[in-house]
Amino acid sequence: MYPCCLRKRSLLIISCFVILLLSCIAFTSDCCFSRSISSLKTxxxxxxxxxxxxxxxxxxxxxxxxxxxxxxxxxxxxxxxxxxxxxxxxxxxxxxxxxxxxxxxxxxxxxxxxxxxxxxxxxxxxxxxxxxxxxxxxxxxxxxxxxxxxxxxxxxxxxxxxxxxxxxxxxxxxxxxxxxxxxxxxxxxxxxxxxxxxxxxxxxxxxxxxxxxxxxPIMVKWIRVLYLDFNAFARDQECLISADSKFDYVEGFVIINRTGLLNNWRSSFTPQDPLQASLFKSDGKRLYCLELAKYFKLDKKDAINQEVNESLSELSYISSTLFLSEVTYEEFLDRVHMSEIELRSKGLWEVPHPWLNLLVPRSKINTFAEGVFGNILTDTSNGPILIYPVNKTKWDNGTSAVIPEEEIFYLVAFLSSAIASSSGKDNLEHILKQNQKILEFCAAACLGVKQYLAHxxxxxxxxxxxxxxxxxxxxxxxxxxxxxxxxxxxxxxxxxxxxx
CATH class of the missing domain: 3.30.465.10 (Uridine Diphospho-n-acetylenolpyruvylglucosamine Reductase; domain 3)
Incomplete structure (x- = not known):
């Protein structure tokens, strides 16, 4: 065993060596950066x-x-x-x-x-x-x-x-x-x-x-309807993306445990039957919203209205939840930016966004919905969840993009925002754990899911x-x-x- 003084001296020498080594590394890095900057300036x-x-x-x-x-x-x-x-x-x-x-x-x-x-x-x-x-x-x-x-x-x-x-x-x-x-x-x-x-x-x-x-196009007829049953919601979506679809845009989103939903829509949409809509209560329910758009020119408005009504009559949504709006094409395309402006004004835009985007094969979408919506996820207060099907035949299989093998697959996008909680809860960590649970569920159930915007x-x-x-x-x-x-x-x- 070394005497105490020798041990202290050894530790001092090692410490000095480490400090010298770190200084050399830092000096080398600074020199590399300086040379790189000088080189770029030429x-x-x-x-x-x-x-x-x-x-x-x-x-x-x-x-x-x-x-x-x-x-x-x-x-x-x-x-x-x-x-x-x-x-x-x-x-x-x-x-x-x-x-x-x-x-x-x-x-x-x-x-x-x-x-x-x-x-x-x-x-x-x-x-x-x-x-x-x-x-x-x-x-x-x-x-x-x-x-x-x-x-x-x-x-x-x-x-x-x-x-x-x-x-x-x-x-x-x-x-x-x-x-x-x-x-x-x-x-x-x-x-x-x-x-x-x-x-x-x-x-x-x-x-x-x-x-x-x-x-x-000039104008857009913009429509939202609600479903309680996921199977009916998915069936109608898949019908709407068929070759003879009358609509130009088909998306959907999931709503879990939200209140005052229809009241929030009224600033932009008008219920077809205001009385029926006022009787509908969304509290605590798991709902699926189908969002549709039909583009048109003003001189074709009557024909478009008839066509849209005929198409809607074939769907299985809750009749009291039909909400409509007519906006210009530019307003429709810029609809998300309008939400951005509102969030920025409240200081809620520049927050962490731990998004998770998945491509789910059609044959597994019901299993996915049953395991994730209302089970892993208990509410949608952190941000919207988009869900809609696309046709593989419309994709060029020779590109680098990775998609599921089936002819129809769904985009499911969890667009969360980690807004600071007044209770001090770490919302970001909660969302990240939630995302991980979703991925682990997909892997355990062998759903064949592929990540979009993968990380x-x-x-x-x-x-x-x-x-x-x-x-x-x-x-x-x-x-x-x-x-x-x-x-x-x-x-x-x-x-x-x-x-x-």
């Missing part, structure tokens, strides 16, 4: 880099992860993006710089962030106006960038008819992980084209997209997510982004790491 660009005020690029809509980048690029041209990526590519595998494209920052788990890397502010590129035209396929929330939605899929209530956004693209301009600007389509560079669509930003940054458009932390989980498509995904990564520089926030690959 680039000739139409836009500019920001190295100081970069905190805005370390946050996103999910509001759970904050990863500070080294720099933010504000491009004024596609050439700025290509030059920056090519420069970092030429720096080789020893450079730790990574690159993330950030549009409106609507990602949930830090997917658009790049820790000590370069975030490209895609909003700096000029927008193209579409006068009198509208995309055939769009998302419920429009304040997003096209590149961001195409990197995932882009789903909403009209996807049953036109497919997701990625099924309505004619051509893409992409900057690959080598800094190459490549035009792609089904006939030109088709492997890159299909890989980028739903590719989670792994193979290139979308800088231009030619998408399918159509003349914009995993290990390669094994990503391999399981992609299944038989994993090898193709890896091949495309090695081909178009061999140093794994792009979209590090997805946590699929690590720069310069093995992909096998």
């Amino acid at each position: 680039l000739y660009l139409d836009g500019h880099f920001e190295f100081e005020d970069v905190h805005h690029a370390s946050r996103d809509f999910g509001n759970r992860y904050q990863l500070l980048p080294l720099a933010v690029l504000h491009p004024k041209s596609v050439s700025d993006i290509a030059s920056t990526i090519r420069h970092i590519w030429m720096m080789g595998p020893h450079s730790k710089l990574t690159v993330a494209a950030r549009g409106h920052g609507h990602s949930l788990q830090g997917q658009a962030q790049a820790y000590h890397g370069v975030v490209i502010n895609m909003e700096s590129l000029k927008d193209q106006n579409m006068y009198g035209l509208t995309p055939k396929s769009w998302t419920d929330y429009l304040h997003l960038t096209v590149g961001g939605t195409l990197s995932n899929a882009g789903i909403s209530g009209q996807a049953f008819r036109h497919g997701p956004q990625i099924s309505n693209v004619h051509q893409l301009e992409v900057v690959t992980g080598k800094g190459e600007v490549v035009n792609s389509s089904e006939k030109q560079n088709s492997d890159l084209f299909r890989g980028v669509l739903g590719g989670l930003g792994q193979f290139g940054i979308i800088t231009r997209a030619r998408i399918a458009l159509e003349p914009a 995993y932390t290990t390669k094994e989980e990503w391999r399981a997510h992609f299944g038989t498509r994993w090898e193709t995904f890896v091949r495309r990564k090695f081909t178009y982004d061999p140093l794994a520089m792009l979209a590090p926030g997805q946590r699929i690959f690590q720069k310069s790491a093995s992909y096998s």
Whole structure:
């Protein structure tokens, strides 16, 4: 045994060594950052880099992860993006710089962030106006960038008819992980084209997209009805997305243990029978809301009303809960943004959003509903739960997007907001545990569920997510982004790491 003085001296030497080692690491890191910044400053660009005020690029809509980048690029041209990526590519595998494209920052788990890397502010590129035209396929929330939605899929209530956004693209301009600007389509560079669509930003940054458009309608007949029975609700939804559907938009949502529901609707919707509606009580019930929309021009209003009434007569909803509204097409498309404005005014928008989005095969949706709604979930006070079916035939199976194998599957989206509780309860932790219970239930029941806007932390989980498509995904990564520089926030690959 050492004398006491010797032990103290040994501990002192070890402590000094650790401090010296940490100082050396910090010094080396600072030197690397300084060299990276100096290197980026040598680039000739139409836009500019920001190295100081970069905190805005370390946050996103999910509001759970904050990863500070080294720099933010504000491009004024596609050439700025290509030059920056090519420069970092030429720096080789020893450079730790990574690159993330950030549009409106609507990602949930830090997917658009790049820790000590370069975030490209895609909003700096000029927008193209579409006068009198509208995309055939769009998302419920429009304040997003096209590149961001195409990197995932882009789903909403009209996807049953036109497919997701990625099924309505004619051509893409992409900057690959080598800094190459490549035009792609089904006939030109088709492997890159299909890989980028739903590719989670792994193979290139979308800088231009030619998408399918159509003349914009003028007005929308907007309808909500309620069901007590899930089987009837699902049966009607599936009937409505059939080939002869009379509606342009079909969605639904789940309501558990909410009060004053119909009174909340009256500011925007009118009950068809006010007296019957006033007698309906929603307290404590588990309800399923079917939301429909029919687009029309003013000179066709009478014919549209007759068509809608005929279609509604074939459904099995609670008759006293038929609520209608007529709004302009622009108002309907911007409906979620109106809710955002209201929440922002109350300070309830910039809170954590631990969303969970699932794609559930049709054959398992009843099992899912029975196990989750009213069992794992006891109320919907944390945010809406969307649920609606889509047709697989409207999806291009060659893209990178992962979907269930069945011909019809449901999107089920738990759009929770972790608002601070007055009782001091950790609402975020509660929602995360709830989400985990849902995933564990799906796994235990072998439902064949796939995550949409997926988030995993290990390669094994990503391999399981992609299944038989994993090898193709890896091949495309090695081909178009061999140093794994792009979209590090997805946590699929690590720069310069093995992909096998």
